[in-house]
Amino acid sequence: MVTAKVWVLKKHFEGFPKTSDFDLKKIELPNLKDGELLLESVFLSVDPYMRPYSRRDMKEGDIMIGTQVARIVESKNPAFTVGAFVVARSGWRTHFISDGKDIQLLPSSWPESLPKSLALGTVGMPGLTAYFGLLEVCKMKPGETVLVNAAAGAVGSVVGQLAKIGGCKVVGCAGSDDKVAYLKKIGFDEAFNYKTVTSLDEALRKASPDGYDCFFDNVGGEFASIAINQMKKHGRIAVCGAISQYNDSVPQKGPYVQVPMIFKELQMEGFLVTRWNNRREEGLKALLKWVVEGKVKCHEQVTEGFENMPMAFIGMLKGENIGKAIVKV
Numbered sequence: 001m002v003t004a005k006v007w008v009l010k011k012h013f014e015g016f017p018k019t020s021d022f023d024l025k026k027i028e029l030p031n032l033k034d035g036e037l038l039l040e041s042v043f044l045s046v047d048p049y050m051r052p053y054s055r056r057d058m059k060e061g062d063i064m065i066g067t068q069v070a071r072i073v074e075s076k077n078p079a080f081t082v083g084a085f086v087v088a089r090s091g092w093r094t095h096f097i098s099d100g101k102d103i104q105l106l107p108s109s110w111p112e113s114l115p116k117s118l119a120l121g122t123v124g125m126p127g128l129t130a131y132f133g134l135l136e137v138c139k140m141k142p143g144e145t146v147l148v149n150a151a152a153g154a155v156g157s158v159v160g161q162l163a164k165i166g167g168c169k170v171v172g173c174a175g176s177d178d179k180v181a182y183l184k185k186i187g188f189d190e191a192f193n194y195k196t197v198t199s200l201d202e203a204l205r206k207a208s209p210d211g212y213d214c215f216f217d218n219v220g221g222e223f224a225s226i227a228i229n230q231m232k233k234h235g236r237i238a239v240c241g242a243i244s245q246y247n248d249s250v251p252q253k254g255p256y257v258q259v260p261m262i263f264k265e266l267q268m269e270g271f272l273v274t275r276w277n278n279r280r281e282e283g284l285k286a287l288l289k290w291v292v293e294g295k296v297k298c299h300e301q302v303t304e305g306f307e308n309m310p311m312a313f314i315g316m317l318k319g320e321n322i323g324k325a326i327v328k329v
């Protein structure tokens with residue numbers, strides 16, 4: 001008999017999540033039936049979507065949603081061997097049982113030397129978000145200028161590097177001087193700390209006096225309202241995330257987008273990375289290749305210990321992470 005530790009949502013978040021909104025519990029797992037596997041989580045992901053999705057998809061007492069890289073410790077399914085690593089969507093649990101249908105083996109070409117946690121970041125859902133958002137929504141072209149916010153995070157840091165690979169000029173904004181230094185290190189042409197500039201409008205203008213062809217928006221709210229005015233004619237805005245609004249108890253008010261949208265003839269499109277689930281393999285293959293070649297650099301903010309999951313999640317929402325926020329069990 002295996003005992004799993006799980007984190008449940010004790011109380012729906014009101015405003016910014018608190019550690020007291022979570023409860024750590026223990027669950028006895030049953031013995032495996034034919035066709036089933038026992039897995040242990042090795043790395044778990046904490047992601048911004050957990051904040052809005054908890055309200056939409058969960059009730060109090062449910063196990064927190066989320067993904068992990070897990071190792072197969074017992075198998076009664078001939079398609080999966082003990083010791084193999086998979087990406088699963090089993091929520092905040094140390095151990096779980098699967099019938100093998102909703103788990104994905106790490107690509108067979110995954111180098112031994114590459115951290116498996118990257119399957120939750122650059123070579124996982126956040127990397128795919130950057131890849132499809134830039135190619136399919138922004139439709140970036142060589143020579144264009146791309147703006148990205150939350151630029152030092154899991155999605156943003158990949159957006160900037162893919163845009164450079166695609167022959168664009170890249171401007172990134174992030175919330176600390178250390179993050180700005182990181183952006184310059186990984187090849188961003190311009191980067192600034194949006195928290196310390198006297199005027200965001202002026203800082204954006206200085207970074208690209210001619211304006212922006214593409215804006216990959218991870219933040220929404222006031223930042224997006226200011227940035228939209230600096231789009232070039234026929235610019236494209238990929239509305240990827242709105243993290244500045246996820247913890248609001250009262251919805252923020254305008255300014256509104258219609259006037260710049262009309263006079264600059266902009267395209268603005270929201271998207272979910274799951275739209276391209278049928279092209280997941282293509283995206284992961286491309287991302288893995290760039291990482292192995294050293295063309296895309298990865299950084300992870302690793303929190304040690306399953307007990308610290310709520311703290312890691314709250315820290316990520318506060319902006320404490322450079323690169324992908326990960327918990328190592």
Ligand SMILES: NC(=O)C1=CN([C@@H]2O[C@H](COP(=O)(O)OP(=O)(O)OC[C@H]3O[C@@H](n4cnc5c(N)ncnc54)[C@H](OP(=O)(O)O)[C@@H]3O)[C@@H](O)[C@H]2O)C=CC1
Nearest residue numbers: 048153154155174175218240241242243244271272273319
């Ligand atoms: N559409 C889709 O399919 C997907 C959307 N997303 C979205 O992409 C965005 C980035 O996700 P991800 O890369 O995983 O997360 P990050 O690794 O970027 O972590 C979140 C970052 O958001 C920034 N942030 C937090 N609060 C605010 C705020 N009030 N104003 C501005 N910035 C803030 C912080 O960076 P800083 O210090 O720079 O402020 C923080 O580090 C999120 O909005 C997320 O919801 C992610 C995956 C898929």
Ligand SMILES: CCCCCCCCC/C=C/C=O
Nearest residue numbers: 048049065066067089272273
């Ligand atoms: C329980 C795991 C669900 C994984 C869903 C990933 C979809 C991410 C879409 C993100 C939207 C905003 O952050």
